Amino acid sequence: MLDSGDIGPGQNRTTTVERGSFSIARCTCGWSGPARRARALARDDAADHATSRHSRSGTSDSSNSSDE
Numbered sequence: 001m002l003d004s005g006d007i008g009p010g011q012n013r014t015t016t017v018e019r020g021s022f023s024i025a026r027c028t029c030g031w032s033g034p035a036r037r038a039r040a041l042a043r044d045d046a047a048d049h050a051t052s053r054h055s056r057s058g059t060s061d062s063s064n065s066s067d068e
C-alpha cells in the first residue's frame with residue numbers, strides 16, 4: 001500500500017504487460033524487455049534486468065565498487 005516511490009530491495013519493481021499473445025517485461029525505471037511468447041520468459045527477463053540493474057550487491061550503493 002506504500003506508493004511513495006521508495007522501493008526497497010527484493011521488491012517487485014517489474015511488471016509484465018500482455019500484447020496479444022506476447023508478454024513484455026517492464027520496469028519502473030523505464031526499461032522494457034523484448035516480446036515473449038510466454039509470460040514466464042517475460043518474467044525471467046524482468047528478473048534478470050532487476051538483478052543486473054537494481055541489485056543491491058552490484059550497484060553503487062557503497063563506495064566499494066570493483067565490478068565496473
Ligand SMILES: [Zn+2]
Pocket residue numbers: 027028029030031049050053054
Ligand atoms: Zn529497471
